Amino acid sequence: MAVVVFSSALAQHTGGAGRVEIEAARVADLVKALCERYPGLRGHIDKMAVAVDDEVHSDARFVRLKPDSEVHFLPRIGGG
Amino acid sequence: MSERKFKQVGTRPIRHDGLEKVTGRANFGADYSLPGMLQGAVLRSPHAHAKIVSIDTSPALEVEGVKAVISGRDFPIPTREGDRQQYGDVPDLANNVIARDKVLYHGHAVAAVAATTIEAAQRGAEKIRVEYEVLPPVLDIESAIAPDAAILHDDLVCQGPAPVPSSPTNVARRTLLSGGDIEQGFADSDVVVEREFTTPMVHQGYIEPHATVVETLENGNVTIWCCTQGPFAVRGLTASVTGIELSKIKVIPSEIGGGFGGKTTIYLEPLAVELSRRSGRPVKLVMSREEVFRATGPTSAGRVRVKMGARKDGRLVAAEVVMYYEAGAFPGSPVGAGCMCALSAYCFDHFVIDGYDVVTTKPRVAAYRAPGAPIAAFGVEQVVDEVAERLGLDPIELRLLNAVQENDVAPYGPKYQAIGFRETLEEARKHPNYSATLGPNQGRGVASGFWFNAGLQSSASVHMNEDGTAIVTTGNPDIGGSRAAQAIMVAEELGIGAEQVVPLVGDTESAGYTDLTGGSRTAYATGMAIIEASQDIVRQLRERAAKIWGVELDGVAWEDGRAVPSNGAASDVEPLNLAEIAAQMGATGGPIVAQAAVSPPMAGPGFATHLCDVEVDQETGKVTVLRYTTVQDAGKAVHPSYVEGQMQGGAAQGIGWALNEEYIFDENGVVENPGFLDYRMPVASDLPMIDTVIVEVANPLHPYGVRGVGETPIVPPLACVANAVAAATGKRFTDLPISPPRVLAAIDGD
Incomplete structure (x- = not known):
């Protein structure tokens, strides 16, 4: 199962859980499952960049997850 | 990747756009004219904060030559349905382009006029009657977050982790990153510095x-x-603001005289569209320098508190960073990026990074080169310097002791892949400028910096001419040498000279969708698309040679720009060069064209270390930069001269930010220095030659190892200059700019 590591800010919506294991094939599935488990995450993680196995994607919805993938949600970064 | 022997990458060909630029032939935005074209003028708010009670535009139409007048009411009410995630909040953008009900900064557009001459348009604008209900301006962070602050947006509710205000507020967002046990970290520290x-x-x-x-x-x-x-951002955003179907809008980018992030959004385009629609004639709008200062997006003012603890052995243990960034009139300061960058160069077991996005009645901020990072680094890198001083350690040595490297965890979550921070520190320490002798009233500063490189979407097309030369087209305006780099990449793959490749900037109908030139992404992401398309061209060239020779594809290899026999096939034939194959395109299958599209992850981040020597005039307080050295990891420098130019340009802008630049507002929120005479930017005579050292630690995500280079160089200079001035004066300067009056006051404080 993929491991999701939450920042301290997002952990406010997970009852304080900083690491969560979840079964999902793609990031979109993972986001859906997380929002069902922790409704407070809705509206937050679906607008964030996602790091999957240390590669950061601006729009990660269709990025496939490996059984041992590690996932982080990050603020989206722009640039000049 | 990095082991590949390059023939074109790493060379310094003459830039393809050079001749047109040095001869004045290049066309910039204001150079375009069309038959029957009208000139436009914008009426701007005389107040920093006011409700618009009424607007009467009819008097403007009575001015001879005026053909159209518009106000905010002539645009559709903006909705969030049109939000494009990569470009921010459309309603805020629309309300910034032209105010509807409320003006939120002095200079906010209120109405616009098109007329047969610019004078008539300006006279028409002056005739427009606007009744305002003036409200108190909110001009700094302290007054914006005060309990009795005037609220800019009645519907603004703070987003982010608790505790945040639950009622309308001027704090738009809180960003919080943390790890370890911050209190324990400080308790375990032998030295704690807080400023x-x-x-x-x-x-x-x-x-x-x-x-x-x-x-x-x-x-x-x-x-x-x-x-x-x-151009694609302009198309999408203009469609959202005007309500026009996106497919009906074509955007043709001109040459660009600098952007640095400031031209990633729109200001004039929807106004000109609406004026043109109403008048039935082409309309031109050009900002004056004063309008640029008053009504486009600068970067945030910031307040940063840094507390840092370290052990006697030089190990950094704990850091707490609290940051408030002004967003100007609408939410969206780069404080989130500032939070992610603040401590990303060093390993801390215990940290808290707490950032607040605060609206004020000032121009809405826009991106500026590594948005948010220089402000954070100004605080953090000075405190790192002071920690080194307190421990009696060389500032580079302290940084080396704590520098992040591959597989270290960034404060924002993921692990770093291959990065070159330590290499920049080592090179800086070896540089002769680090051991140059200093005289009286002189001091040396060191600072480092970190910035992400965006990925996003890119496409490229490459096609062959009949004579064997090639054309590459992308949708990225060239703001920092991308055309030369793109030509080099095509040349590298095809095995020809960069001068045999013509790099073009396409418009939104001739180029495939491409995200904007920004975020240090173009050489990286668009470069990947170009390399992929070029490799497809090579495959096609081999196919054509195979057809000419009557062999299978695997009987043809591509070497040095020529098809050569391989695998023992067609060993009796002469190699075919690119021109010979291209000349036979019609007989071998038609034109040779290729395109590719990518949407890669963010590139490996870039790190830099800078050195600065200054001399402080004890009588005037003037700081003179004597030597300045930038060392940066470029991954792989495609055109080293352009990489060096980016490093020097970023350093120059950062030095200006450190020593002289600032918006000066009066008590009513009016910018008092909206011109280059009073807004003092460095010119060539203010600066020494900026020395550059390129470090190349390959980015594993790019086929050549390329990292973006455009933004990282502006991250260290603010702190680097401040550290140098501190070394020269014995005074720590915590407020920018470090201008002569401020320096003199500190010296006289003795």
Whole structure:
């Protein structure tokens, strides 16, 4: 199962859980499952960049997850 | 990847756009004209904060030559349905382009006029009657977050982790990152340094003001000529603001006289579109320098408090960083990026990074080169310097002891892949400038910096001419040498010279969708698309050679720009060069064209270390930069001269930010220095030759190892200069700019 590591800010919506294991094939599935488990995450993680196995994607919805993938949600970064 | 032996990558060919630029032939935004074109003028708010009670535009139409007048009411009410995630909040953008019900800064657009001459347009604008209900301006962070602050947006509710205000507020968002046990970290520290820093609002200072020409046709089609970092962004945002179907808008980017992030959004285009629609004629709008200062997006003013603890052995243990960034009139300061960058160069077991996005009645901020990072680094890198001083350690040695490297965890979550921070520190320590002798009243500073490199979407097309030369087209305006780099990449793959490749910037109908030139992404992401398309061209060239020789594809190899026999096939034939194959395109299958599209993850981040020597005039307080050295990891420098130029340009802008630049507002929120005479940017005579050292630690995500290089170089200079001045004076300067009066006051304080 993929491991999701939450920042301290997002952990406010997970009852304080900083690491969560979840079964999902793609990031979109993972986001859906997380929002069902922790409704407070809705509206937050679906607008964030996602790091999957240390590669950061601006729009990660269709990025496939490996059984041992590690996932982080990050603020989206722009640039000049 | 990095082991590949390059023939073109790493060379320094003459830039493809050079001749047109040095001879004045290149067309910038204001250079376009069309038959029957009208000139536009914008009426701007005389107040920093006011409700618009009424607008009467009819008197303007009575002015001879005026053909159209518009106000905010002439645009659709903006909705969030049109939000494009990569470009921010559309309603806020629309309300910034032209105010509807409320003006939120002095200079906010209120109405616009198109007329047969610019004088008539300006006279028409002066005739417009606007009744305002003036409200108190909110001009700094302290007054914005005060309990009795005037609220800019009645519907603004703070987002982010608790505790945040639950009622309308001027704090738009809180960002929080943390790890370990911060209290324990400080308890375990032998040395703790704590300081608060402030930086003023500053502008990118691009030399070319915003300009656009718009033509609308009877069928509703719109063509926009403008100077921009992203024609597709202009198309999408203009569609959202005007309500015009995206497919009816064509954007043709001009040459661009600097952007640095400031031309990643729109200001004039929707106004010109609406004026053109109403008048039935092309309309040109060009900002004055004063309008650029008053009504486009500078970067945030910031307040940063840094507390840092370290052990006697030099190990950094704990850091707490609290940051407030001004967003100007609408939410969206780069404080989130500031949070992610603040401590990303060093390993801390215990940290808290707490950031607040605060609205004020000032121009809405826009991106500026590594948005948010220089402000954070100004505080953090000075405290790192002071920790080194307190421990009696060399500042580079302390940084080396704590520098992040591959597989270290960034404060924002993931692990770093291959990065070159330590290498920049080692090179800086070896540089002769680090051991140069200093005289009286002179001091040396060191600072490092970190910035992400964006990925996003890119496409490229490559096609062959009949004579064997090639053309590459992308949708990225060239703001920092991308055309030369793109030509080099095509040349590298095809095995020809970069001068045999013509790099073009396409418009939104001739190039595939491409995100804007920004975020240090173009050489990285668009470069990947170019390499992929070029490799497809090579495959096709081999196919054509195979057809000419009557062999299978695997009987043809591509070497040094020629098809050569391989695998023992066709060993009796002469190699075919590119021109010979291209000349036979018609007989072998038709034109040779290729395209590719990518949407890669963010590139490996870039790190830099800078050195600065200054001399402080004890009588005037003037700081003179004697030597300045930038060392940066470029991954792989495709055109080293351009990489060096980026490093020097970023350093120059950062030095200006450190020593002189600031928006000065009066008590009513009016910018008092909206011109280059009073807004002092460094010119060539202010600076020494900036020395550069390129470090190349390959980015594993790019086929050549390329990292973006455009933004990282502006991250260290603010702190680097401040550290040098501190070394020269014995005074720590925590407020920018470090201008002569401020220096003199500190010296006289003795």
